[in-house]
Amino acid sequence: MNYVGDIPENISVIDTLNSIGENIIVADTEYNVTWMNANAVKLFTAIAPLFGRKNAEDFIGMNMDYFHTNPEYQREKMTGLSETHRARINIRNQFVADIVITPVHDQAGAVDGYVVMLMDVTTKAEEERRKDKLIEELSTPLIKIWDKTLAVPLIGTFDSDRSQRLTAFVLNECASEDIAHALIDLSGIHTFDEGISYQIQQLTETLALVGTECILVGITPQLAMSFEYLDRDLATFRNAHAGLKYIIDKSEANENHT
Helix, strand or coil, rough: CCCCCCCCCCCCHHHHHHHCEEEEEEEEECEEEEEECCCHHHHHHHHHHHHHHCHHHHHHEEEEHEEEEEEEHHHHHHHHCCCCCCEEEEEEEEEEEEEEEEEEEEECCCCEEEEEEEEEEEEHHHHHHHHHHHHHHHHHHEEEEEEEEEEEEEEEEECHHHHHHHHHHHHHHHHHCCCCCEEEEEEEEEECCCCCHHHHHHHHHHHHHCCCEEEECCCCCCHHHHHCCCCCCCCECCCCCHHHHHHHHHHHHHHHHC
């Protein structure tokens, strides 16, 4: 698609690229770095020691092959590149970033060079923390299944570390949303440590402090045999259907009583 409009004569292309809040690099047709904006200068000054360099200026004139462990593969990708290419890259196993490479064409359609943008640059450690947080959130979904009622289906391994994260996660949701019942579905738990009953007891007691009743469902015979510390007054059911029926019946009884 052709551009529209005109850039004012008092605004230069260099100033425009330099003012964009991303790390921008320009390379020639041989993939040699020829220019970088102020943001990129800061970034490359920070990562220069990883490449045995002192500062960002040392990268000017450097071929982009130097940044890749497999230059042949990268050149194959670049050959014939006619539109924007996006990828997630690892920088010396210390930083990760989204890279966007766009060929710059002349009037005849030939490639004059390339504009490279490095976005969302973060440390590898921070990237791992983001992944862990996402995994935790996905592994403990909270589903609103009834008025003031949440279902918490658990899948995988249930140990003390996960129990602590789960308690904090569910407690925050129950307190902020005024949840009366939390249906904890254990049918997807196949691996657990010996203290699972104590951890569940801690969860139920903690939620009780904010007025939320825990209902356990999906308890397998193997899981039941491991319960040593569980409160006998805790509502437990074989499946989620029975647990939900208990919640509905109790809610209707409370409404009729009031």
